[in-house]
Amino acid sequence: MEKTQTGAKPASRDGDGPANAAPQRPGLPAMLLEIPGVVPALSFAGFVALWWAGAAWNGNSIQLPTPPEVFGALVSLARDGELFTNAGLSLSRLIVSMSIAVLIAVPLGFWMGLSETLRRYVDPTIELLRPISGIAWIPLALFIFGVGGVLPVFIMTYVAFFPLVMNTFAGVRGADPKLVAAARTMGVGRLRITARVVLPSALPTIMVGVRLALAGAWSAIIAAELIGAPTGLGFAIEWYRELLASPKVFAYVGVIAGVGYLADLALQWLQRRLTPWTVGGGLS
Amino acid sequence: MQAVENAKLRLKDVTKTFIAPRTLKPTVAVSDVTLDIMRGEFVCIVGPSGCGKSTVLNMIAGLEAPSDGTIFMDDRPISGPSAERGVMFQDYALFPWLTVQDNIGFGLRNGTPGHSLSAGEIKDRIEAHIDLVRLRGSEAKYPHQLSGGMRQRVALARLLANGPDVLLMDEPLGALDAQTRLILQSELLRIWGETSPTAQRKTAIFITHDIEEAVFLADRVVVMSRHPGRVRALLDIDLPRPRNEHVRTTQRFGELSEEIWQLIRDEALEAIA
Numbered sequence: 001m002e003k004t005q006t007g008a009k010p011a012s013r014d015g016d017g018p019a020n021a022a023p024q025r026p027g028l029p030a031m032l033l034e035i036p037g038v039v040p041a042l043s044f045a046g047f048v049a050l051w052w053a054g055a056a057w058n059g060n061s062i063q064l065p066t067p068p069e070v071f072g073a074l075v076s077l078a079r080d081g082e083l084f085t086n087a088g089l090s091l092s093r094l095i096v097s098m099s100i101a102v103l104i105a106v107p108l109g110f111w112m113g114l115s116e117t118l119r120r121y122v123d124p125t126i127e128l129l130r131p132i133s134g135i136a137w138i139p140l141a142l143f144i145f146g147v148g149g150v151l152p153v154f155i156m157t158y159v160a161f162f163p164l165v166m167n168t169f170a171g172v173r174g175a176d177p178k179l180v181a182a183a184r185t186m187g188v189g190r191l192r193i194t195a196r197v198v199l200p201s202a203l204p205t206i207m208v209g210v211r212l213a214l215a216g217a218w219s220a221i222i223a224a225e226l227i228g229a230p231t232g233l234g235f236a237i238e239w240y241r242e243l244l245a246s247p248k249v250f251a252y253v254g255v256i257a258g259v260g261y262l263a264d265l266a267l268q269w270l271q272r273r274l275t276p277w278t279v280g281g282g283l284s
Numbered sequence: 285m286q287a288v289e290n291a292k293l294r295l296k297d298v299t300k301t302f303i304a305p306r307t308l309k310p311t312v313a314v315s316d317v318t319l320d321i322m323r324g325e326f327v328c329i330v331g332p333s334g335c336g337k338s339t340v341l342n343m344i345a346g347l348e349a350p351s352d353g354t355i356f357m358d359d360r361p362i363s364g365p366s367a368e369r370g371v372m373f374q375d376y377a378l379f380p381w382l383t384v385q386d387n388i389g390f391g392l393r394n395g396t397p398g399h400s401l402s403a404g405e406i407k408d409r410i411e412a413h414i415d416l417v418r419l420r421g422s423e424a425k426y427p428h429q430l431s432g433g434m435r436q437r438v439a440l441a442r443l444l445a446n447g448p449d450v451l452l453m454d455e456p457l458g459a460l461d462a463q464t465r466l467i468l469q470s471e472l473l474r475i476w477g478e479t480s481p482t483a484q485r486k487t488a489i490f491i492t493h494d495i496e497e498a499v500f501l502a503d504r505v506v507v508m509s510r511h512p513g514r515v516r517a518l519l520d521i522d523l524p525r526p527r528n529e530h531v532r533t534t535q536r537f538g539e540l541s542e543e544i545w546q547l548i549r550d551e552a553l554e555a556i557a
């Protein structure tokens with residue numbers, strides 16, 4: 001009896017018609033891939049494998065240490081707490097500069113969106129400064145602030161400013177005139193329309209600006225701390241580079257990636273909380 | 285000039301020309317419309333697509349200024365929007381960041397319609413209008429989670445919850461299934477004040493593509509024609525009120541529908557030819 005069943009199986013596979021049109025049930029490997037996090041883990045594993053192969057082929061631990069060496073360095077840095085001190089310092093600088101940038105750029109961008117006059121006066125300067133990388137200001141900032149915690153905050157605030165101001169402006173300009181019209185026919189005043197229609201309209205675009213600003217600021221922190229700060233992740237990288245301690249340099253690079261990734265995850269969470277209507281939209 | 289008593293809205297030689305931004309090519313959307321709408325009157329506007337129905341409604345709402353001519357409400361020229369003239373837009377204009385109940389309550393909470401109401405009264409009104417348009421159970425959903433017909437009902441509920449004196453509705457029932465449509469037509473007549481004396485009724489302007497809907501609802505039907513948008517004919521609908529479903533089977537109902545159809549069929553056939 002069992003034999004006839006197994007014998008019947010290939011026949012139904014080959015058969016054309018409705019049996020073939022039905023969606024195929026995925027095999028076990030395909031089902032494993034559906035588990036969240038499995039594909040990113042595979043991607044990461046592939047990267048580590050390539051790295052390891054490269055390190056083995058290169059054979060020079062100062063140029064390119066192997067994954068276990070870097071992992072060991074990471075553990076030892078975590079153990080004596082130095083890693084958390086530096087990461088905490090860099091992260092708090094990021095938070096301070098993002099807060100300053102949001103407080104300046106979002107109101108400015110919002111106002112530019114509402115007032116064409118203001119936009120005409122401010123926009124040329126913004127467009128002039130925008131292509132200048134934050135790093136280009138480091139020499140000047142060294143004269144003004146000297147080596148210390150202020151310099152990286154200044155550089156990151158500068159970098160975060162542009163995506164915030166541009167996206168806020170675009171969000172306000174993109175507010176649907178139909179919705180503003182609808183509010184006006186309900187006897188809603190101008191201030192309220194700004195707060196209850198224009199602001200929520202612009203919020204999804206502003207949130208995209210916040211994420212871009214954070215990514216840009218975090219990329220700039222390394223250069224800023226490398227040259228201009230006596231502490232932080234960038235400083236630590238430079239410190240261990242001078243000591244030729246490549247595994248620790250790489251460990252810190254990994255921490256930068258990890259902290260940046262987690263900060264963006266936090267912003268994505270905030271985005272879902274602040275703009276729930278943008279989640280799971282259909283086509284219509 | 286003959287003074288019209290009790291005219292709530294007066295359109296005098298109203299023309300609207302749109303100028304294309306780049307080519308500066310003018311489009312005459314509405315040409316020389318003169319029309320008086322009485323206090324407490326229910327007027328339906330029918331006409332082929334693109335004949336300027338929405339443009340007329342937007343001008344009455346005060347959202348667009350006529351290029352020529354004037355629109356008066358209570359003998360004063362309309363210079364901008366006001367909550368006395370509530371609008372239901374053809375594409376609903378729901379706030380995507382607000383749930384169904386918050387959309388319905390938007391004007392009550394932020395605009396003049398809610399000024400004399402307490403928080404509790406506002407809440408009651410919202411609840412009543414959720415029930416009116418049969419959206420109980422969906423009140424916490426966002427517009428993008430609703431079907432087209434549900435969105436349309438939210439827009440209608442939002443308009444009615446604000447309790448405007450003049451109702452301006454642009455195809456308010458067009459996306460609904462036949463049964464819901466019939467139910468809401470009757471509800472609309474009730475809210476408009478069909479069973480009250482004329483003096484207590486609201487003034488309603490209702491755009492539709494459905495001739496029988498127009499005949500069922502209206503005191504008067506405005507038939508518009510295209511190129512440019514003009515008033516082609518005005519028909520008095522002399523069916524007795526209050527109207528119920530039975531009126532649809534009467535001979536007079538059929539005659540009036542036929543008459544309107546004759547007026548727009550040439551253009552309708554031309555449009556698809």
Ligand SMILES: Nc1ncnc2c1ncn2[C@@H]1O[C@H](COP(=O)(O)OP(=O)(O)OP(=O)(O)O)[C@@H](O)[C@H]1O
Pocket residue numbers: 302303311312313332333334335336337338339340374513
């Ligand atoms: N903002 C605008 N700019 C330029 N042209 C416009 C504008 N709004 C409307 N029009 C033109 O005016 C004419 C009338 O448009 P309107 O929207 O009033 O038509 P409608 O009768 O409401 O049509 P439908 O039944 O399809 O809704 C059309 O030719 C349209 O192209």
Ligand SMILES: [Mg+2]
Pocket residue numbers: 337338339374454
């Ligand atoms: Mg229209």
